[in-house]
Amino acid sequence: MSLTSLDVTGFYALLRREVLRFVRRPRNTFVPPFITNVLYFSVFGVILGERIDQIAGVPYILFILPGLIVLGAVSNAFENASFSIFHGRWNRYIEEALTSPLSYTSMVGAYVLSSATRGILVGVLVALIGVFFTAVGVAQPFYLVAFMLVITLLFAGLGVIGGLWADDFDDLTMMNQFILRPLVFFGGVFYSLNEIPEMFRQASLLNPMIYMVNGVRYGFLGVTEVDPNLSLGVLSALTFVVVAVNVALFRRGYGLTD
Amino acid sequence: MQSAIEIRDLTKSYGDVRALDGVDLDIPEGSFFGLLGPNGAGKTTFINILVGLVRKSGGEARVFGHDVEADYREARDCIGLAPQEFNVDRFFPIREVLEHKAGYHGISQADAKERADEVLKRVGIYDKRDTRFDWLSGGMKRRFMLARALITDPDLLILDEPTAGVDVQLRHELWETITDLNDRGTTILLTTHYIEEAERLCDEVAILDSGRVLEVASPDELMDRGTDDIVVQLRDPPTAVPDFAADDDRVDAVELDGSRLVVTAQQGGLVAPDVVQALDRDGHEIVDLEISRTSLEEVFVEMTRQGEGRATAEVQQ
Numbered sequence: 298m299s300l301t302s303l304d305v306t307g308f309y310a311l312l313r314r315e316v317l318r319f320v321r322r323p324r325n326t327f328v329p330p331f332i333t334n335v336l337y338f339s340v341f342g343v344i345l346g347e348r349i350d351q352i353a354g355v356p357y358i359l360f361i362l363p364g365l366i367v368l369g370a371v372s373n374a375f376e377n378a379s380f381s382i383f384h385g386r387w388n389r390y391i392e393e394a395l396t397s398p399l400s401y402t403s404m405v406g407a408y409v410l411s412s413a414t415r416g417i418l419v420g421v422l423v424a425l426i427g428v429f430f431t432a433v434g435v436a437q438p439f440y441l442v443a444f445m446l447v448i449t450l451l452f453a454g455l456g457v458i459g460g461l462w463a464d465d466f467d468d469l470t471m472m473n474q475f476i477l478r479p480l481v482f483f484g485g486v487f488y489s490l491n492e493i494p495e496m497f498r499q500a501s502l503l504n505p506m507i508y509m510v511n512g513v514r515y516g517f518l519g520v521t522e523v524d525p526n527l528s529l530g531v532l533s534a535l536t537f538v539v540v541a542v543n544v545a546l547f548r549r550g551y552g553l554t555d
Numbered sequence: 556m557q558s559a560i561e562i563r564d565l566t567k568s569y570g571d572v573r574a575l576d577g578v579d580l581d582i583p584e585g586s587f588f589g590l591l592g593p594n595g596a597g598k599t600t601f602i603n604i605l606v607g608l609v610r611k612s613g614g615e616a617r618v619f620g621h622d623v624e625a626d627y628r629e630a631r632d633c634i635g636l637a638p639q640e641f642n643v644d645r646f647f648p649i650r651e652v653l654e655h656k657a658g659y660h661g662i663s664q665a666d667a668k669e670r671a672d673e674v675l676k677r678v679g680i681y682d683k684r685d686t687r688f689d690w691l692s693g694g695m696k697r698r699f700m701l702a703r704a705l706i707t708d709p710d711l712l713i714l715d716e717p718t719a720g721v722d723v724q725l726r727h728e729l730w731e732t733i734t735d736l737n738d739r740g741t742t743i744l745l746t747t748h749y750i751e752e753a754e755r756l757c758d759e760v761a762i763l764d765s766g767r768v769l770e771v772a773s774p775d776e777l778m779d780r781g782t783d784d785i786v787v788q789l790r791d792p793p794t795a796v797p798d799f800a801a802d803d804d805r806v807d808a809v810e811l812d813g814s815r816l817v818v819t820a821q822q823g824g825l826v827a828p829d830v831v832q833a834l835d836r837d838g839h840e841i842v843d844l845e846i847s848r849t850s851l852e853e854v855f856v857e858m859t860r861q862g863e864g865r866a867t868a869e870v871q872q
Contacts, residue, residue, distance in 0.1 A: 303632070303661030310658020310667075318646050389642035393652075393703075396606040397659035398632035555569070555600075555609045 308403040311394055315411030319377060326377075326415065327422060330369045334423045337365055338430045341487065352489045353520045362427040363514035364486030367448065369423040371509065372477055374416030374449040375456040378408055379469055382460025386552060395554075401547040409453040409540060416449035433517060440525055441516025447532045448509045454539035461552035480506045490522045508532060557620065559584045559711050559742040560605065565614035567600050567766075574600040576766035578614070582744060582759075584710075587737045589757035589774075590746045593859050597766040598746040599639065602713055606636050618711060632660060635709030637700040639716040639746075643688040649699055650675065650684040653706045660707040667706075674702040677732065694725045701729065705736075712736060713744045718752065730756060750852040754778075760851075764859045774851050781849030781857070782807055783823025785830055787816040788843035797833045799826075823848065 319326040342358035349357040385391030394404055427433055435441055459472050484506025490498050501507055508528035515521035547553065560582040567575040575597045582588045590598050603609035604616055607627055616623045621630040644652045650671045657667035675681040678698040683691060691699060697717065704712055714733065718726040726749075734756060737743050747753055753760050754774045762769045762777075770777065792814040799818055800806045805826050808819040816834075820826040823846045834841060 303628075306661045306663060307659045310655055310664075313658070314644075314647075314655045321646075385644075388645060389640065390644040392608060392638075392642045393644060393656050394659055395608060396631055396634070396636055397656070398628040398661070399659050400628060550607075550610055554607065555603070 303398055304400060304403055307397065307399045308407055311399065311404065311407035312411050315381060315407055316414060318381065319411075319415050326373070327419065330373060330419045331422060331426065334365055334369060334426045337361075338426060342430055352492070353518075353522070355518055355520065356431065358431045359433060359518065360489070360514075361487055362424070362431070362433055363517045364484070364510045365427070366420045366423045366445075367484075367506070367510050367513050368481045368486055370416040370420035370445060370449050371452040371506075372473070372481070373419040374412045374452040375459065375477060376469075376473065377415040378412035378453045378456025379459035379463065379472065380456075381412070382408060382457060383463045383466075383469055386460070387466075391553065402544050405457065405540065405543040405547055408457055409450060409543065412453035412456055413446070413449035416452065417445055420445055420449070435517055436519030437516045437525075439516075440512060440529070443529055444509065444512035444516055444525075444532075447529065447536055448512075451532060451536040451539060454536060454543050457543045458539070458546065461546055480504055485510045485522070505532070505535070557584050558582060558617070559586070559619060560588075560744065561615070561617040561620075562601075563615040565601070565604065565616055566612045567597075567604065567609060568612045573766050575604075575611075578763075578766070578768055580761055580768060580771065582742065584619070584742055585737075585740055586758045587734075587743045587756055588745065589753035589760035590744060590763060591750065591753055591760050591855055592746075592763035595765075596763045596859075598763055599715060600766075601763070602636070602638075602715055602744070602746065605630070605713065606634055607631060632707075633710045634713060635704035635707055635711070636713045637704040637715065637717050639719060641688070641696060641700070643696075643699065643703070645687060645689055648685045648687055649680075649691070649702075652688065653703060656703055657706045662707065670706055670708075674705045677705070678702045679728070694721050697721050697725070697729070701732065709741065711742045711744065715746050716748065717745070718747070718749060726752075750850070750855055754851040762855060762858050769858050777854045778849055778851055779822065781854045782819050782821055783826075783849055784847040785818040785820060785823050785827050786843075786845045786847060787818070787830065787834065787841055789814045789816060789834070790840035790842050793837075793839055796839075797837060799830060799833065802833075803829060 338358065341361055352360040382391065459469065463469050483501060484504050485501065490501055490507070493501070508523055509532065511521045511523045512525055512528045515525045558581045560580065562578050562580040565575050565578040566573065578601065590601065592598050600609055604611050605618060605623055607623065618630040619633050623630045644655065647655070653671035653674065654664065654667040657670055658664065662670065672681065675684050678701050680695050680698050680702070683695060688696065688699065701717060718729055721729070733743060745753065745757065757774060759771065759773050760777070761771045793811070796809065796811055796816060799809050803826060805822055806818060806820040810817045818826065818830050827844070827846055831841060831844065
């Protein structure tokens with residue numbers, strides 16, 4: 298069998314396995330973000346939102362919708378990749394793939410793409426919940442699709458690094474609580490950059506989440522506080538670097554081999 | 556004949572510990588090869604280097620001519636591995652686990668389904684095909700490990716303690732399956748703690764100790780190097796017996812206990828007729844004779860004990 302046909306079949310087999318893993322467990326993968334986002338929209342959008350004036354020319358509930366989609370998409374993309382790889386290492390069944398003739402690029406590709414798929418599906422789920430609470434359109438479809446693809450791929454790639462780095466389940470929780478959550482909450486999901494002091498505004502610009510949230514917001518609402526083209530370019534480059542690091546780590550056997 | 560496995564000066568270090576210390580080994584294609592050694596000898600490290608779960612520190616390792624690092628994909632495609640530890644995907648029923656494994660080796664989904672059913676039938680757990688691994692009994696888990704190793708129809712089957720913890724009947728069934736595969740041309744590399752298993756199944760064995768190969772030979776050759784006991788029961792306790800050790804340098808010791816005479820000798824089967832003739836000549840009446848051949852286990856224990864001695868001496872130096 299040629300390595301090319303092996304690559305295609307092998308990559309598809311691992312991708313399929315990874316997608317089936319989360320699709321068959323909706324209670325663990327889709328129900329939690331559903332409930333969390335119903336609560337977010339109810340509390341922040343409806344109860345608090347009615348007491349807040351428009352932000353950036355749109356009602357508050359509409360302003361936070363893209364941010365909540367980003368929050369759901371990136372955290373699920375990250376969690377999927379980190380959990381799947383770490384759980385496979387912990388129970389050693391990742392060796393089924395590692396001892397196969399799959400190339401390291403195919404392995405990384407399957408983990409990243411399947412995790413990005415879960416991120417996008419959760420993003421769509423959050424959008425549907427949002428539609429239930431408020432009317433929303435898509436102002437810039439290209440940017441919406443492009444940003445969603447790039448950010449879920451980026452966080453899936455970061456999740457691969459997390460899954461390889463973690464030594465126990467507490468490390469996974471720690472990454473989510475102490476790295477991902479602060480980045481998201483200070484990433485302009487719930488507030489506008491124009492409404493915070495200049496010093497904090499400048500500091501916020503160092504947070505990559507700002508560019509993701511604003512990119513998706515631009516896609517939905519056509520409003521943004523940062524240049525969408527620059528954001529898309531930088532995030533795409535970052536994604537490329539992170540995935541290249543993933544492949545290098547697999548090739549080196551980091552966290553995978555003795 | 557091409558070597559299925561070709562190893563040159565293979566080393567693996569974990570800090571100051573040398574798990575493998577300059578291993579040289581050739582395992583011929585189509586052979587049934589045993590890797591014997593005490594715990595910590597380096598057997599699993601050796602296997603894991605071949606399949607890419609351990610990175611070698613030095614030397615060369617090739618599988619059917621493919622370097623295990625430079626041509627890792629070709630090398631791994633030849634190998635089916637049944638490891639000692641269970642490392643099975645717990646999320647899916649066992650048939651799907653097999654289908655996934657086949658897929659990673661480039662086997663199409665339709666073929667993978669057929670093969671999964673075929674190997675599950677071969678190892679006798681087809682009726683458990685929709686069960687998850689965790690719900691199988693210990694013996695079924697061992698059978699499944701073999702099924703997973705076979706799903707890709709490998710040229711080289713590596714079995715790391717395949718019968719550990721299984722009952723006698725299942726052990727014999729597994730032996731039968733493995734022997735059948737070997738008869739059909741699959742090269743088998745077996746590690747086992749059951750020396751009887753190696754004695755019965757292997758064409759050749761390597762004895763590994765402290766990361767070094769002490770010996771490579773067939774089980775018969777190894778057993779020939781040990782000493783056998785010729786136990787002769789005489790009618791009456793003799794006052795004296797011929798000095799066999801003086802007459803035959805194959806005889807190591809002679810021990811008389813009442814009417815029971817024990818002659819310890821190399822190649823006991825060849826020495827026994829001489830012992831019988833000499834006793835007969837001296838007028839002793841023999842009522843029973845038994846030759847107790849040295850076992851591979853005894854040779855193994857003796858060799859690894861010597862290995863321990865060598866290692867200790869080196870540390871002291």
